[in-house]
Amino acid sequence: MSEPGFPAQEIDTERPHPARIYDYLLGGKDNYAVDRDAGDALADVAPEVRPGVRANRAFLRRAVRYAVGGGIRQILDIGTGLPTSPNVHETARETAPDVRVAYVDNDPIVNVHANALLNRSGGTRVVLGDLRDxxxxxxxxxxxxxxxxxxxVALLLVAVLHFLTEEEQPGRIVATLRDALPPGSVLVLSHATDDFADRSAAQAVYGNATATLNLRPRSAIERYFDGFELVEPGLVQVPFWRPDSSPPQGSGEIGFYGGVAYRRA
Known part of the structure; x- marks a missing residue:
């Protein structure tokens, strides 16, 4: 395991962090009062946010099973967030016990918690790293x-690119990662959108967070798949990507797109 510890001054608990807000919205306990306040404010202005993050998590699990079922045995999960069971490696190993997983996140708290939880899990590594590099x-x-x-490789960019501004060139970042992948690799990507409702108030909640929320339309998100071939049903709202059962009522309001695609060449 990497990066065994961090001085307290490197861990910012004064501002909400997207990973800890997400953890709170999923019902986790690895968060602080500022994160809970931000999560509550987000749910007040975007009532679909809690079912949305659950639907996004379920999409992640289905996409991982798809990739591993197709023969992939190594996963690079960037922007992993705080560990929530079943984790990516747990989901993957339900299909193939030999899958290896590298988790990457830029929050030291995520790194510390993940290392503590995964220190007995062979074939996994937790890395303090930044998607922007x-x-x-x-x-x-x-x-x-x-x-x-x-x-x-299965590259997971799940609910992370919307925390990058246009100035940070998310398209260039995805292209750089794409070019590091060999043919046959899979991109699993989800991204928040305001295609279904005005979510400017939700974006404002992140104004004091460690990263802003940058909602994008479907057309912009689809461009991140340049150089990949989307599998059916393409880029869709996450509850509708190969669901295990009928999506619950209200799924059409969920502001997350998700897709899975192969790098062919």
Whole structure:
């Protein structure tokens, strides 16, 4: 495991952090009062947010099962957030026990918690890294310890790109990661949108957070799949991506798109 600890001054508990807000909305306990306040404010202005994050989590599990069922045995999960069981490696190993997973997040609290929870799980690594520096992520020695970029990789960018501004060039970042993947690799991506309702008040909740919320339309999100081939049903609201059962009532209001795509060449 990497990065065993951090001085307290490196952990910002004065401002809400997206990973800890997400944890709170999922019903987790690894969060602070500022995160809970932000989560409550978010739910007040966007009532679909709690079912939305649950639907996004369910999409992640289905997409992981799809990738592993297709033969992929290594996963790079960037922006992993706080561990919520079943974790990616737990979901993957229900299908194939030999799957290896590198978790990457830029929040030291995520890193500490994940290391504590996963320190008995072989074939996983937890890395303190930043999506905004994709080359550093790809070349991190702990990532390289479990991910062989000569073999197909499942790259997970789930509910993370909407925390990047246009100035941070999310399209360039995804392209850099794409170019590090061999043919046969899979991109699993979800992204928040305001296509279904005005969510400017929800964006404002993140004004004091460690990252802003940058909602994008379907057309912009679809461009992140350039160089990949989307599998059916394409880029859709997450409850409608290959659901295990009929999506619950209200699923059409959920402001998350999700898709899975192969890198063919």
């Amino acid at each position: 994709p080359q550093a992520v790809v070349h991190h020695p702990d990532v390289r310890e479990v991910v062989d970029f000569d073999e197909p």
